[in-house]
Amino acid sequence: MTLLCRKGLHDLDDPAVARTAACPCGCARRYCLLCRTAAERERRARAREVRRGPVQLEWTGPRRLSRSGRYQRRRGRGAPLGLRTGRLAYRITPQERQVLQLLADGLSGSEIAERLWLARLTVRDRLMKNIRLKYGVASNAAAVAQGLKRGAVRPDPAGRRLPRTKAVRDGARSVIRLVKGERRPRHDRSRALQAMLDGLYAWSEAHAVSLLWSAGHITSRHVPQTRNAYRGEGVRTRAAKEAA
Incomplete structure (x- = not known):
């Protein structure tokens, strides 16, 4: 057998695969060297991923590392992109990203909902709201600007044919004020x-x-x-709820 x-x-x-180890009871026990080596490699790889942290694929600004992060950089371990002393991006x-691209292409919320086969309230109250919260802005125009800066959105090439x-120029100054948060977005039906x-x-x-941008x-x-x-969802702590 x-x-x-x-x-x-x-x-x-x-004998090339099996090894013998002493049990605490004093008897000899055989184990598989190949399986133990594979399990050890998998454990080290998992620990390496946890130590490196989440990978940020978008540009999150200049890195301001803490003292422990700088110490790890000097030792060659590296720190995750976007690691800051504050909140991670x-x-x-x-x-x-698809909704943000359609916004940059000029589609409205109802048109985006029809294009993606979603409810209009889902696009407006969940997707667009989450994009603005994640980018820390108050308008869809500023969210598109953040997406263009981070490389998440492609600009409309038709802008290269804009006349001088x-x-x-006046419209560009007004939009720049909106992107910087110096004014609020105007109502859709306003004449201005x-x-x-x-x-x-x-x-x-x-x-x-x-x-x-183009x-x-x-x-x-x-x-x-x-x-x-x-x-x-489910991330807010009791202290954050009390502060709110």
Whole structure:
């Protein structure tokens, strides 16, 4: 009868595979060297991933490491991208990235819901709200600017054909103020908004950001560094609830 290891993969009668270890009771026990080596490698790889932390795929600004982070960098261990002394930056989900791209292309909330086969309230109250919270902004236009800065959104190439007129320059200054948080987003039916969008050949303020980014009127220096205010479901602690 052949004696196999616990996983049933190797023969413990083979001296090249089997090893003998002393039990606490004093008797000898055979174990599989290959299985133990594989388990040890898997444990070290898992510990290495935990030590490195989550990988941030988006640009999260300059890294301000704590003393322990700088110590690890000097020892060659490395620190995760986006590690700061404050709150870590959140990554948007693929569905939120798709919604943000459609916003940059000029679609409204109802059109995005129809394109993605979702409810209009789901797009407006959940996806768009989570994007604004994760990027730490108060408007969809500023969220598009943050996505363009971090490389999560592609700008509209039609902005390269914008004319060099006074209306475009005035509209760019107004949109830059919105991106910096110096003014609130205008109502969709306001005459001032319609006049600005007509001068920029845009469908919305978020689309205007994408066009002006492609034209070079808005760059990463106009987009401020923000901190996210997103807290997922079940993450809020008792102290945070009491503070709120």
